Amino acid sequence: MEEAKRIRQLPPYLFARIEKTIEKAKAEGVDVISLGIGDPDRPTPDHIIDKLCEQAHNPANHRYPSSAGMISYREAVAYYYKNRFDVELDPKTEVVTLIGSKEGIAHISLCYLDPGDVALIPDPGYPVYGIGALLAGAEPYNMPLKRENGFLPALDEIPPDIAKKAKLMFVNYPNNPTGAIANDDFYKKLIEFAKEYNIIVCHDAAYQDIAFDGYRPPSFLEYPGAREVGIEFGSLSKSYNMTGWRIGWAAGNARVIEALGRIKSNIDSGAFQAVQYAGIAALMGPQDCTYKMSDVYRERRDIVVDGLNSMGWNMEKPKATIYVWVPVPKGYNSISFAESVFKKTGVVITPGNGYGIYGEGYFRIALTVEKERILEAVNRIKDKAGPLEF
Numbered sequence: 026m027e028e029a030k031r032i033r034q035l036p037p038y039l040f041a042r043i044e045k046t047i048e049k050a051k052a053e054g055v056d057v058i059s060l061g062i063g064d065p066d067r068p069t070p071d072h073i074i075d076k077l078c079e080q081a082h083n084p085a086n087h088r089y090p091s092s093a094g095m096i097s098y099r100e101a102v103a104y105y106y107k108n109r110f111d112v113e114l115d116p117k118t119e120v121v122t123l124i125g126s127k128e129g130i131a132h133i134s135l136c137y138l139d140p141g142d143v144a145l146i147p148d149p150g151y152p153v154y155g156i157g158a159l160l161a162g163a164e165p166y167n168m169p170l171k172r173e174n175g176f177l178p179a180l181d182e183i184p185p186d187i188a189k190k191a192k193l194m195f196v197n198y199p200n201n202p203t204g205a206i207a208n209d210d211f212y213k214k215l216i217e218f219a220k221e222y223n224i225i226v227c228h229d230a231a232y233q234d235i236a237f238d239g240y241r242p243p244s245f246l247e248y249p250g251a252r253e254v255g256i257e258f259g260s261l262s263k264s265y266n267m268t269g270w271r272i273g274w275a276a277g278n279a280r281v282i283e284a285l286g287r288i289k290s291n292i293d294s295g296a297f298q299a300v301q302y303a304g305i306a307a308l309m310g311p312q313d314c315t316y317k318m319s320d321v322y323r324e325r326r327d328i329v330v331d332g333l334n335s336m337g338w339n340m341e342k343p344k345a346t347i348y349v350w351v352p353v354p355k356g357y358n359s360i361s362f363a364e365s366v367f368k369k370t371g372v373v374i375t376p377g378n379g380y381g382i383y384g385e386g387y388f389r390i391a392l393t394v395e396k397e398r399i400l401e402a403v404n405r406i407k408d409k410a411g412p413l414e415f
């Protein structure tokens with residue numbers, strides 16, 4: 026049973042080995058603290074769960090949904106954009122429901138990439154961008170996200186012959202894994218670049234409501250010209266602790282939204298309507314839950330960054346996301362440091378090279394465990410992981 030080239034070319038899953046090590050340690054009785062996985066630990070707010078329960082009883086919702094999503098859900102997305110960003114969207118043509126944004130991020134490559142085409146991919150980055158391009162037979166071109174550039178891609182360093190061949194570009198701010206944010210100037214240059222080279226921008230906004238210290242992340246669609254060149258992927262997963270529910274959206278350029286909807290109508294049959302109703306409750310309901318969750322993450326972030334800085338790191342606090350992106354100490358690479366920390370402390374951190382070659386030299390901490398455990402993890406690293414040099 027010979028597998029197709031497209032799946033044989035998928036990179037090996039780097040985290041499989043780490044997971045095995047964790048299982049083994051747990052079986053041996055080690056008290057493992059995992060700061061590895063970016064999956065919110067708190068429950069979905071009650072008013073959202075209540076709406077699901079109510080709508081799950083309605084037989085009308087037991088039938089096939091439409092693959093583009095209920096118009097009322099798409100209207101709720103438009104309401105959210107108006108309310109949150111003062112952006113007007115036509116829910117009929119400029120919004121499509123997704124079964125989690127990952128689904129749309131993977132499928133958009135099938136809409137626009139043929140073999141030989143290029144997709145511009147942030148490195149380090151969420152692995153789905155590059156994998157989607159590979160599955161479409163296209164060539165991912167990695168744009169390095171470097172600390173000295175604020176973890177923004179240097180658009181003027183992309184070779185023009187590559188930019189000419191590129192049809193899609195993935196951008197993600199607030200950023201996983203670096204925690205970086207993008208400013209107005211970056212978005213304006215991005216739109217100019219996309220216009221110049223005729224590239225579709227796919228902005229992944231999974232963390233647009235998880236932010237700290239008064240910072241409010243903008244939407245890509247707020248910027249003049251954005252809708253002419255691209256779309257934004259949105260997710261309820263991180264904002265409302267709904268990773269398991271599988272619900273999100275894409276919004277923006279009507280032609281791109283139509284193409285994505287066309288692919289989807291041939292592959293899936295849409296998101297469970299009761300989940301879409303729950304999504305409406307999330308997007309149109311009180312937003313204080315997102316502020317409260319941001320505050321929970323802020324407290325955890327402070328414990329991590331203050332703790333690391335007390336050991337000799339010199340880190341700034343990220344303004345958004347559920348991650349802290351940290352350079353490894355002298356004498357280590359990403360893997361050797363993650364392994365050493367795990368062996369000495371039972372604390373799991375994610376080696377940065379799992380997110381791309383430019384992630385080498387870093388590790389990622391996910392702020393998705395309670396603060397007592399985060400503090401315990403930081404203290405163990407302080408007591409046992411050393412001596413560390415910077």
Ligand SMILES: *Cc1c(COP(=O)(O)O)cnc(C)c1O
Nearest residue numbers: 125126127151201231260262273
């Ligand atoms: C978590 C995450 C997503 C969201 O995925 P869903 O499929 O909506 O759960 C998308 N992009 C990034 C960068 C993420 O970290």
